[in-house]
Amino acid sequence: MMEAPKDIQSLLLREQWETSFFEIVEHYSERLYQCAFGILGNHDDANDAVQEAFISIWKNLHKFEGKSSIFSWCYAIVRNQSLSELRKRGNRYVEDVEAQVDLKDDTSIRWTAKEIENQLARALAMLPDKQRMVFELRYYQDMPYDAMAELTHTSVGALKASYHHAKKKIGYQLTQALNLP
Structure with a gap:
């Protein structure tokens, strides 16, 4: 090989x-x-x-x-x-995920891994394209910022800011969707 x-x-x-x-x-x-x-x-x-x-x-x-x-x-x-x-x-995907996940206001619900995964997918789908891409590259692919900068023709500072904003939005969405304090 x-x-x-x-x-x-x-x-x-x-x-x-x-x-x-x-x-x-x-x-x-x-x-x-x-x-x-x-x-x-x-x-x-x-x-x-x-x-x-x-x-x-x-x-x-x-x-x-x-x-x-x-x-x-x-x-x-x-x-x-x-x-x-x-x-x-x-937005078909967002609508599909919303249809699959039954969002109840009952705080005693125990979320399964699949339900949390669906909520995360929904939160990711709601991000702007650039933030979603930066989050995916950094979080899931563990790509260094300098490699992302080369790939996207964007400054490292802008990429760090996009990643930070994406994390905050995802955290907020998950907190709301999962009824977390």
Whole structure:
């Protein structure tokens, strides 16, 4: 098995498109899926977005210029595909989650892990696109701010502020939804 980033980029430099593509799929599928799922909050939609992104990656592999890492380039394509899908469907996901979760005012309710997960997904879906993306990258993918800055073309300070605001909004939403003090 190849060592991902350097070997993929060397294959690209030698214009070995098919081998490069298969290495990208092998090394990055899971992380790219996590990106899509973080934005879309639905397994089927995330799988569809990643498949569409892989088609785009395949069609545009010859255009990769090497100005960023191959992962950053692929991640941007998946992110854009996922955001496009999110815009197409509007607030359908938020409405779907609301329909699945029975919100009662009874403070004696014991929330199951699935219910908490649904509430978290709802809180994430309510964030502005940029805050959701920053939260997903930092919290779930543990991406350093400097890597996020390269990926998003945003300053580290702005990313830290977005992450802070996202955490506060999520905390507030969960506190309200779960009837916490």
